[in-house]
Amino acid sequence: xxxxxxxxxxRAVAQEPSxxxxxxxxxxxxxEALGDxxxxxxxxxxxxxxxxxxxxxxxxxxxVQSGRFVLEVSPRFVATMLPTPEDKRFVLMHEVQHLERxxxxxxxxxxxxxxxxxxxxxxxxxxxxxxxxxxxxxxxxGVLDRCYDPRSKPWCLLQPPWSLLDAWSNEKPEAADHxxxxxxxxxxxxxxxxxxxxxxxxxxxxxxxxxxxxxxxxVGFQNPAEAARLYLGGWSRTMPFNDFIERFHALLIQxxxxxxxxxxxxxxEHELDTLAEELRRGGLRPGRGRxxxxxxxxxEQHRQNDAxxxxxxxxxxxxxxxPSHPTLRRDAQVMFPSVLxxxxxxxxxxxxxxxxPVLFNAPGQALALSDERVHLYLDVxxxxxxxxxxVSGLTLTVGSLxxxxxxxxxxxxxxITWQQLEEGHIAxxxxxxxxxxxxxxxxxxxxxxxxxxxxxxxLTEESRQYLKREVETFVVLVDWQGDAPDxxxxxxxxxARGCWVLPMQ
Numbered sequence: 001x002x003x004x005x006x007x008x009x010x011r012a013v014a015q016e017p018s019x020x021x022x023x024x025x026x027x028x029x030x031x032e033a034l035g036d037x038x039x040x041x042x043x044x045x046x047x048x049x050x051x052x053x054x055x056x057x058x059x060x061x062x063x064v065q066s067g068r069f070v071l072e073v074s075p076r077f078v079a080t081m082l083p084t085p086e087d088k089r090f091v092l093m094h095e096v097q098h099l100e101r102x103x104x105x106x107x108x109x110x111x112x113x114x115x116x117x118x119x120x121x122x123x124x125x126x127x128x129x130x131x132x133x134x135x136x137x138x139x140x141x142g143v144l145d146r147c148y149d150p151r152s153k154p155w156c157l158l159q160p161p162w163s164l165l166d167a168w169s170n171e172k173p174e175a176a177d178h179x180x181x182x183x184x185x186x187x188x189x190x191x192x193x194x195x196x197x198x199x200x201x202x203x204x205x206x207x208x209x210x211x212x213x214x215x216x217x218x219v220g221f222q223n224p225a226e227a228a229r230l231y232l233g234g235w236s237r238t239m240p241f242n243d244f245i246e247r248f249h250a251l252l253i254q255x256x257x258x259x260x261x262x263x264x265x266x267x268x269e270h271e272l273d274t275l276a277e278e279l280r281r282g283g284l285r286p287g288r289g290r291x292x293x294x295x296x297x298x299x300e301q302h303r304q305n306d307a308x309x310x311x312x313x314x315x316x317x318x319x320x321x322x323p324s325h326p327t328l329r330r331d332a333q334v335m336f337p338s339v340l341x342x343x344x345x346x347x348x349x350x351x352x353x354x355x356x357p358v359l360f361n362a363p364g365q366a367l368a369l370s371d372e373r374v375h376l377y378l379d380v381x382x383x384x385x386x387x388x389x390x391v392s393g394l395t396l397t398v399g400s401l402x403x404x405x406x407x408x409x410x411x412x413x414x415x416i417t418w419q420q421l422e423e424g425h426i427a428x429x430x431x432x433x434x435x436x437x438x439x440x441x442x443x444x445x446x447x448x449x450x451x452x453x454x455x456x457x458x459l460t461e462e463s464r465q466y467l468k469r470e471v472e473t474f475v476v477l478v479d480w481q482g483d484a485p486d487x488x489x490x491x492x493x494x495x496a497r498g499c500w501v502l503p504m505q
Contacts, residue, residue, distance in 0.1 A: 025053035029073065033088035040135065044092050047099045053078065060268050062095055071095055081143050090130060090141040094268060097126045101430035103382060110249060116262045117252065121245050123158060123268065124234035131160055132187040147267045153219045154257050157231050158267075160186060161212065168215045178211050185236045205232060226251055240295035240426075242385065295380075295426040299392035307502045311394050311476060314500045315401050318374035318450045318474045374474070375446045376406040377413070379453035381432030387478050391452055392421055394502075413440040432456060438463035441471050448472040451496075455488045468495035477501045 030051055034041045048062075050070040059081075060073045073082075073091070082088050103122050111118050131140060140163050150159040150167035159167070161182035165175040185208060188200045209228045216224035216231070230248055233239030252258040350357050378395065380388055395406065399418050406421065408414045413436050414427040434457045441449050448471070455477050467473045475496040477488070492499045 025075070026051040029053065029078065029088055030092075032085045033092050035085065035089075037135075040089075040093075044096050047096050048092065058265060060091055060095070062098070069099065081146050084142065086136070086141045087143045089135065090143060091268075093130045093133070093135065094123075094126055097129050098122065101126065101129075101382065103430065109386075110245060114249070114258070114262060116264070116266060117249065117258065118245065119266055119268070120154075120158070120261055121234070121241070121248050123266065124231075125237055125241060125244075127158070127160065128186050128235040128237055143267070151219065153216075153221055153255070154252065154261060156216075156219055157227070157234075161208070161232065161235055162186075164215060165211065168218060171218060172211075172215060175211055175215060178208055181208050185232065188236065200236060200238070205236070205238075208232060222255055223251065227255075242295045242297060242426075295428060296424045297389050297392065297426050298424040299396055299422065300389045301393055307390075308394060308397065310500050310502050312398065314450060314474055314476050314498065315374065315398050317498050318448050318472070319401065374402060374448045374450050375441070375444075376402050377437050377440075377449060377451045378406065378408050379410070379432060379451070379457070380408045380426050380428040381410045381456070382428070382430040383432065383454055383456045384478075387454065388426065391478055392424070395452070396422060407437075407440065409434075409437050409440075412436055433458035434467070435460055435463045438466045438471075442466060446471060448474075450474045450476065452476045452478065454478055455492065459491075464495050472497055475499045 030045075034044060048069055048071045052070060052072050053075050054072045055075060057072055057074045059077045060071065063070045063072060071092070078088075082091060101122075103126070127144070130136070140160050144159060145163065148155045148158045150156045150164050156164055156167075162179045165178055165182055169176040181204060185200050185205065209225075209232055212232060213224045213228040216227045221227045226247070230239070230244060230251060234244055249258075252261060344361055346361060347357055376395065378388075378391060384391070396418070405415050405417055408416060408427055409432070410428040411431045411433055412427075412429055416425055416427070432453075434451070434453075437449070437451060438459075440446075449467075451473065453475065473496045475492045475498070477492065477499065478501075489499060489501075
């Protein structure tokens with residue numbers, strides 16, 4: 001073994017969970033799935049802290065235990081459905097992608113009532129991201145073929161486009177001519193599992209959609225054109241997820257498939273409502289999403305209520321001058337008359353003619369009013385799905401106090417205009433952290449910021465210290481029914497000058 005290989009092996013071992021947390025079967029599963037890929041190992045084990053082989057479950061699931069993510073897999077499922085390293089790697093990457101996107105802490109009107117439909121929709125997006133990565137070169141692991149029939153509806157939608165077309169190539173020979181296009185559409189965004197790239201050309205998508213529409217008509221869909229648009233929009237990740245889930249729900253009702261979806265176990269089962277509550281109670285933070293995607297959420301109209309009054313109070317507090325950051329500053333460069341000699345262009349010209357000036361124009365500094373307003377950062381991560389319309393509507397009522405722009409953050413900060421906010425524009429990675437806010441405020445030398453969030457965020461010690469010492473930071477917590485837990489309040493108050501909890505109405 002070379003020195004480089006030995007160093008790589010040592011780094012990989014250092015990323016492994018402790019032997020006490022993993023049994024032998026779990027360690028074997030990880031070793032086979034991750035191989036010698038150090039980067040993949042670091043990425044997976046940064047979120048999946050434990051892996052257990054359990055006989056009392058059917059397939060695979062994610063749970064939260066003692067504030068940690070635990071991946072549990074059935075031994076029968078491993079033996080029958082995951083015989084190869086590629087299959088095991090796919091399962092791991094699938095779950096990590098869910099965590100990075102913030103899927104497991106999303107909330108919405110369908111999540112409690114129709115959990116399997118939501119899981120179905122999320123799996124299309126997640127599998128598109130995973131199979132579009134360089135780890136698979138857009139080839140399917142066998143587990144999808146073993147679980148989902150490409151010739152039955154709606155389960156054919158969980159097969160990647162090239163598998164669907166290949167399965168129907170005998171009945172529709174031209175489908176075989178579009179296999180390369182189907183792989184490109186899934187793979188267009190990433191060679192590196194999450195790096196945001198441009199969308200595929202619209203004419204290319206349209207040609208592929210025409211073929212897929214014909215195939216889905218043969219499968220038995222009554223509205224194959226809409227099914228094809230949703231199918232390709234999800235697998236290519238070119239359709240905002242919030243729009244997708246609404247249209248997907250309508251499609252399943254129209255096709256009479258909603259009951260069938262809710263009545264059948266999926267390859268990966270996630271109890272989303274339970275996970276979200278466990279995450280909140282345990283203080284565990286969502287993962288770090290990478291791919292930035294656009295969504296649309298129309299703001300709610302708000303009347304004056306307790307939430308509005310608290311929000312205005314937070315804005316006013318953030319606008320009040322603080323002794324450590326005075327409103328009046330000696331930062332205005334001015335010229336003023338002085339008897340002290342100062343050689344400028346005017347003085348030089350007068351002296352050249354033999355005239356001595358009585359007064360000289362000397363540069364100096366004067367007190368000037370600061371025109372800095374509070375800079376607003378709105379949390380648009382996955383866990384804010386249910387709340388973002390409320391927060392956006394509330395924010396629109398105070399635009400004159402903040403300025404011409406505001407910022408949305410998930411794992412990235414995106415600056416938008418008030419018109420974009422009014423139109424419902426959302427730019428999010430799904431995950432969330434405050435580190436991107438601290439970096440953005442530092443890069444722009446902001447002195448006062450107001451953060452609106454549900455508190456389900458990551459924050460490194462370095463960022464916490466920066467927000468505490470260098471920026472007047474204010475926090476508004478939402479989605480806690482006016483009663484956020486003490487640990488969360490303490491965490492926010494540690495670096496914020498003020499913290500308010502808005503009641504949701």
